[in-house]
Amino acid sequence: MTMQCLSVLSPLAPDTPGVLGASLLGPQPPAGVPAWPLQHLRAPLLDAGAAPVHEAWLVATEPTAGTTEGIRWRRAGELLFGVIELAETPDGPGLRALSEQAYGRIFRLLDGQGLPHLWRVWNYMADIHAQAHGLERYRQFNLGRADAFLQGARSVVGRVPAACALGLAGGPLSIAFLAGPTPSVPIENPRQVSAYHYPAQYGPRSPTFSRAALVYPPGQELLFISGTASIVGHQSVHLGDVLAQTRESMDNVASVLAQANRRSRSGGHALDGLSYRVYIRHASDAPRVQAVMAERVGAAPVVCLQADICRAELLVEVEAQGLRPL
Numbered sequence: 001m002t003m004q005c006l007s008v009l010s011p012l013a014p015d016t017p018g019v020l021g022a023s024l025l026g027p028q029p030p031a032g033v034p035a036w037p038l039q040h041l042r043a044p045l046l047d048a049g050a051a052p053v054h055e056a057w058l059v060a061t062e063p064t065a066g067t068t069e070g071i072r073w074r075r076a077g078e079l080l081f082g083v084i085e086l087a088e089t090p091d092g093p094g095l096r097a098l099s100e101q102a103y104g105r106i107f108r109l110l111d112g113q114g115l116p117h118l119w120r121v122w123n124y125m126a127d128i129h130a131q132a133h134g135l136e137r138y139r140q141f142n143l144g145r146a147d148a149f150l151q152g153a154r155s156v157v158g159r160v161p162a163a164c165a166l167g168l169a170g171g172p173l174s175i176a177f178l179a180g181p182t183p184s185v186p187i188e189n190p191r192q193v194s195a196y197h198y199p200a201q202y203g204p205r206s207p208t209f210s211r212a213a214l215v216y217p218p219g220q221e222l223l224f225i226s227g228t229a230s231i232v233g234h235q236s237v238h239l240g241d242v243l244a245q246t247r248e249s250m251d252n253v254a255s256v257l258a259q260a261n262r263r264s265r266s267g268g269h270a271l272d273g274l275s276y277r278v279y280i281r282h283a284s285d286a287p288r289v290q291a292v293m294a295e296r297v298g299a300a301p302v303v304c305l306q307a308d309i310c311r312a313e314l315l316v317e318v319e320a321q322g323l324r325p326l
């Protein structure tokens with residue numbers, strides 16, 4: 001079973017074979033309901049003239065599919081991709097409880113499938129900075145996520161998945177994930193305090209993610225670099241300066257990449273061999289961010305989206321992934 005990530009402009013034909021799951025970036029409605037789990041980020045695309053971007057995980061054999069506790073998932077061999085979207089309603093549970101429920105369902109699914117290891121998680125929510133019960137909603141999310149990890153008998157430090165968590169203008173709590181049969185190799189960044197050890201000033205429960213993860217689909221090495229921002233130690237730096245924040249974020253990406261390459265079994269990943277998703281708080285900053293990205297990653301694919309990074313002072317966040325044969 002080989003697996004490759006293919007980034008293509010849509011339309012991704014609805015009868016494309018071997019799609020494990022996909023994400024659709026861009027504000028337009030998807031053309032019909034796809035047969036595979038799809039995470040649709042209804043966020044403005046900031047690349048000049050950009051058409052909606054479909055990023056599909058393709059596998060060599062046709063996957064099996066299911067819907068379990070509201071999670072749409074597909075499985076091929078021992079790889080599983082799923083999407084859960086939970087709407088928030090006025091009299092429903094708050095974001096903390098909803099996040100705990102979502103992750104609780106994911107862990108039950110993975111345990112039931114015998115694929116307990118969460119490799120990469122993509123988290124999106126509305127109004128990430130709004131206050132709820134005296135606590136910022138991102139911090140509510142962190143409470144619910146960490147509680148679910150503990151409930152699901154998962155560690156909240158050390159071997160935790162690579163992830164991102166962004167705010168969008170609206171929509172449900174949306175969580176996509178890739179899971180497999182083997183533990184990931186978590187990678188931390190010596191320039192940054194591990195997020196799971198952030199001090200309490202950033203919220204009552206630290207975020208549950210690793211700075212990067214190496215994971216091993218059969219015959220391949222997949223590197224996921226988590227959402228990476230202008231944070232040194234545990235502090236946000238270069239307040240109000242989007243150019244400097246982008247450079248610092250890329251210094252962090254380069255640093256975590258170097259750490260990952262120390263553990264790599266594929267000969268190592270290059271900065272210009274990864275594909276990037278960049279979240280930009282203010283659409284008008286896109287040209288400046290794109291200029292820094294071009295300087296740092298050359299012709300590597302970069303998709304820029306408008307989104308809210310989880311600390312109000314952060315203007316940009318970069319994530320990346322790369323796949324190499326073993």
Ligand code: 3EB
Pocket residue numbers: 123163164165195207208209226227228229231310311
């Ligand atoms: C940071 O370094 C920036 O809560 O899952 C990046 C990646 C961030 C993942 C998460 C948050 C998350 O703290 C924010």
